[in-house]
Amino acid sequence: MSKVIRQALEHAEVLTDFPLTECSPSDDPEMESGFVYGYSEVAKRFIASVKRIGDPELSEKVNKLDANPDYITDAYKLHGDLICIIDDLNYVLENPYYKTQSSNGTSFLRVDIIKDLKKVTSRDYDTKKLVLFCEELNDSFFRENYLSCILLIRAVINHVPPIFGHKTFAQVIANSNRSVKAVLSYLEDQARPIADLHTHMLIRKNENIPTKHQIEPYKPSFEILIQEVIVQLENSKK
Numbered sequence: 001m002s003k004v005i006r007q008a009l010e011h012a013e014v015l016t017d018f019p020l021t022e023c024s025p026s027d028d029p030e031m032e033s034g035f036v037y038g039y040s041e042v043a044k045r046f047i048a049s050v051k052r053i054g055d056p057e058l059s060e061k062v063n064k065l066d067a068n069p070d071y072i073t074d075a076y077k078l079h080g081d082l083i084c085i086i087d088d089l090n091y092v093l094e095n096p097y098y099k100t101q102s103s104n105g106t107s108f109l110r111v112d113i114i115k116d117l118k119k120v121t122s123r124d125y126d127t128k129k130l131v132l133f134c135e136e137l138n139d140s141f142f143r144e145n146y147l148s149c150i151l152l153i154r155a156v157i158n159h160v161p162p163i164f165g166h167k168t169f170a171q172v173i174a175n176s177n178r179s180v181k182a183v184l185s186y187l188e189d190q191a192r193p194i195a196d197l198h199t200h201m202l203i204r205k206n207e208n209i210p211t212k213h214q215i216e217p218y219k220p221s222f223e224i225l226i227q228e229v230i231v232q233l234e235n236s237k238k
Contacts, residue, residue: 108141146210154195
């Protein structure tokens with residue numbers, strides 16, 4: 001779990017535990033002001049932490065809220081809205097596939113491409129495992145499990161060559177047109193060696209693990225690969 005998400009959850013816990021109901025509209029005005037001000041500060045910290053996550057839908061929801069309530073009744077309403085956002089945040093964290101359907105910014109492979117892959121049918125090839133590879137790659141990327149990401153990328157390039165009429169991914173590349181060859185070579189020449197490195201290297205005193213910066217550059221090439229797979233499967237039906 002990333003630092004920004006942990007911070008948002010920590011602020012969410014503080015907000016949830018805030019004793020807002022200990023103050024009512026009939027209480028002393030100074031007491032009311034103290035509760036309203038205190039809750040406003042807690043709410044602002046939570047809202048700021050949600051924005052740092054970078055999820056467009058969650059950010060849009062908190063941007064619509066007024067974190068400067070004037071009265072305790074306004075604070076009650078704000079609290080209700082924020083509790084709903086906390087529920088949304090927890091649901092997204094527990095259901096990463098839902099998140100990648102609502103926002104492509106946190107997915108490795110665009111979700112619409114996975115949807116297209118699911119729709120395509122073939123008499124010769126069952127794409128269920130390929131779809132699952134892609135979904136689990138998005139899941140791992142969202143959860144920042146970058147070691148899993150690079151291994152899943154290698155699994156896919158080992159899995160798809162028969163769709164192109166070949167046994168190896170190197171043969172797929174060799175028989176592609178010049179533009180596609182240059183893009184797919186990036187996966188074979190760079191992504192595969194990194195995956196092999198992490199798979200075959202024996203444990204050492206000090207280890208280096210994959211980072212987001214190491215994985216992200218393969219997004220465009222992987223996207224084009226899956227699009228080419230879809231084209232091949234569609235053409236095979238004609």
